[in-house]
Amino acid sequence: MSTTIYYFTGTGNSLKVAKDLSSELEEVKLVQISKNNIEDISSDLSEKIGIVFPVYFLGLPTIVKSFLEKIQINKNAYIFAVATFGSGSGISIKQIENILNKKGAKLSASFGIAMPGSYQVMYPPYSEEKQQQLFKKEEEEILKIAPIIKNNQVVNKNGNLIVNTIGGFIYKSFKPNDKDENFWTDDKCNGCGTCSKICPANNIKIVEGKPKWKHNCELCVGCMQWCPQQSIQYKKNTVKRGRYHHPDIKVMELFQNH
Numbered sequence: 001m002s003t004t005i006y007y008f009t010g011t012g013n014s015l016k017v018a019k020d021l022s023s024e025l026e027e028v029k030l031v032q033i034s035k036n037n038i039e040d041i042s043s044d045l046s047e048k049i050g051i052v053f054p055v056y057f058l059g060l061p062t063i064v065k066s067f068l069e070k071i072q073i074n075k076n077a078y079i080f081a082v083a084t085f086g087s088g089s090g091i092s093i094k095q096i097e098n099i100l101n102k103k104g105a106k107l108s109a110s111f112g113i114a115m116p117g118s119y120q121v122m123y124p125p126y127s128e129e130k131q132q133q134l135f136k137k138e139e140e141e142i143l144k145i146a147p148i149i150k151n152n153q154v155v156n157k158n159g160n161l162i163v164n165t166i167g168g169f170i171y172k173s174f175k176p177n178d179k180d181e182n183f184w185t186d187d188k189c190n191g192c193g194t195c196s197k198i199c200p201a202n203n204i205k206i207v208e209g210k211p212k213w214k215h216n217c218e219l220c221v222g223c224m225q226w227c228p229q230q231s232i233q234y235k236k237n238t239v240k241r242g243r244y245h246h247p248d249i250k251v252m253e254l255f256q257n258h
């Protein structure tokens with residue numbers, strides 16, 4: 001049975017999960033959700049479809065939400081979702097369920113995998129030790145999840161009223177587009193263009209050797225996290241902070257064709 005796994009990622013956590021999962025399943029096509037291809041993917045008639053994504057502000061990244069709203073799918077497909085997050089999946093799974101239900105399809109199984117938190121705008125990177133613990137746990141989780149997906153098992157998770165109420169409220173405040181006006185580069189920027197090459201929102205243009213953000217941001221913070229010079233800052237919050245990206249993912253895996 002053919003499977004397509006769609007993933008969105010900023011620091012590589014969700015790509016790592018998507019890759020690990022595909023190596024446990026058969027005949028998987030991995031497709032990144034990005035500004036580049038969102039217009040091109042209008043339908044997917046696979047019998048098994050997976051969505052792997054990071055949780056943002058307790059919900060879905062806006063591009064993942066638009067993608068799911070737009071795509072036409074086989075209503076009888078086995079659809080699974082894997083959320084990666086620092087502390088919890090919030091309302092993201094409920095959001096997916098609602099979107100699919102409106103299309104007459106349903107979410108057959110959902111999973112959550114804790115990974116190092118990527119929002120260094122608010123907190124420092126996790127310690128090396130904590131990261132290693134999470135990476136080990138992630139590999140164990142994949143081995144539990146893969147057979148469930150292989151066997152088309154249905155996994156129902158009951159929503160939590162408190163999380164849904166608070167999550168809905170917090171998610172409403174998630175307006176990433178213009179947040180990119182808070183990014184700036186310090187003197188270390190050498191105009192290498194890595195930020196522009198990896199931006200899944202095609203939101204960064206190099207102008208006179210420096211990145212310019214175009215206010216169509218997903219707030220994945222990939223630009224800041226993957227900058228080889230660590231020269232991209234968010235307000236003053238990140239000046240003295242380290243950076244994080246998944247150590248098993250190579251920056252080239254995130255390069256876009258724009």
Ligand SMILES: Cc1cc2nc3c(=O)[nH]c(=O)nc-3n(C[C@H](O)[C@H](O)[C@H](O)COP(=O)(O)O)c2cc1C
Binds near residue numbers: 053056084086090
């Ligand atoms: C803008 C932003 C908001 C985030 N909000 C949450 C959140 O509400 N809850 C949570 O548990 N993790 C949150 N995180 C952490 C990410 O969900 C987590 O690190 C994820 O694994 C990152 O995956 P990626 O590397 O594929 O982008 C947030 C990260 C970012 C960049």
